[in-house]
Amino acid sequence: EPEVTQTPSHQVTQMGQEVILRCVPISNHLYFYWYRQILGQKVEFLVSFYNNEISEKSEIFDDQFSVERPDGSNFTLKIRSTKLEDSAMYFCASSEGGDADTQYFGPGTRLTVL
Amino acid sequence: LAKTTQPISMDSYEGQEVNITCSHNNIATNDYITWYQQFPSQGPRFIIQGYKTKVTNEVASLFIPADRKSSTLSLPRVSLSDTAVYYCLVGEESGGYQKVTFGTGTKLQVIP
Numbered sequence: 001e002p003e004v005t006q007t008p009s010h011q012v013t014q015m016g017q018e019v020i021l022r023c024v025p026i027s028n029h030l031y032f033y034w035y036r037q038i039l040g041q042k043v044e045f046l047v048s049f050y051n052n053e054i055s056e057k058s059e060i061f062d063d064q065f066s067v068e069r070p071d072g073s074n075f076t077l078k079i080r081s082t083k084l085e086d087s088a089m090y091f092c093a094s095s096e097g098g099d100a101d102t103q104y105f106g107p108g109t110r111l112t113v114l
Numbered sequence: 115l116a117k118t119t120q121p122i123s124m125d126s127y128e129g130q131e132v133n134i135t136c137s138h139n140n141i142a143t144n145d146y147i148t149w150y151q152q153f154p155s156q157g158p159r160f161i162i163q164g165y166k167t168k169v170t171n172e173v174a175s176l177f178i179p180a181d182r183k184s185s186t187l188s189l190p191r192v193s194l195s196d197t198a199v200y201y202c203l204v205g206e207e208s209g210g211y212q213k214v215t216f217g218t219g220t221k222l223q224v225i226p
Contacts, residue, residue, distance in 0.1 A: 042218050043216035
C-alpha cells in the first residue's frame with residue numbers, strides 16, 4: 001500500500017537556525033498538507049498546497065514558514081529561524097483530490113529546538 | 115467550520131465492542147465525517163468516512179443518524195493494539211479540498 005514518507009524522523013537544531021523538513025507524498029496525489037502537533041496537544045493545520053501554490057494557511061504559518069515542491073516527488077516545509085516553541089511533531093499529508101478525499105498522513109518528523 | 119465534541123477518554127476491556135460518539139451540531143450540507151486513529155508519536159491514520167446512514171469497512175463501522183448532528187464510531191471486539199486516540203473530524207469543503215480540523219480526540223484505553 002502506498003504511503004507518505006517523511007525525513008528525517010528526528011531533527012535537533014539550535015534556536016535561530018533554519019530547518020527543512022521533507023516529505024514524499026503518495027505519487028498520484030495532488031493536494032499536500034503540513035500539520036504540527038506540540039507534545040500532548042492536538043494536531044494543528046499549518047498549510048495546504050495544490051497546483052504549486054498555497055491554497056490555505058493557518059495563523060500559525062507566518063513568514064518564518066514556507067513550503068515548496070522542488071521536484072515531482074518532494075514536498076518541503078522550511079522554517080527560516082527556529083524558535084523554542086517550534087518544537088513539535090510535524091506531519092505531512094496528501095490526498096488524491098479535493099472535496100471529501102481522505103488525507104493520508106506520514107509518520108512525522110520530531111523537531112527539537114534547543 | 116463545524117466543531118466536534120467527543121469524550122476525552124474511554125476504557126474498555128479486550129474483546130468488547132467500543133462505541134465512540136461525536137457531536138457536530140452545526141455540520142454543513144457538504145461536510146463529510148471522518149475518523150482517524152493516532153498512536154503515540156505517529157501520524158493520524160484514516161479509519162472510516164461517511165456522509166449519512168451507515169458505513170462499514172474491515173476496521174470499523176460508522177453510524178450517522180438522519181439529522182447528521184452526531185456520529186458513532188463502532189470498533190468491534192477491541193484488542194490491546196486498539197489503544198490510541200480517536201479523532202472525529204468534520205471536513206469543510208474549501209477551495210476544492212477538505213479542510214480538516216482536529217479536536218482533542220478520545221483517548222481509548224483497552225484493558226486486558
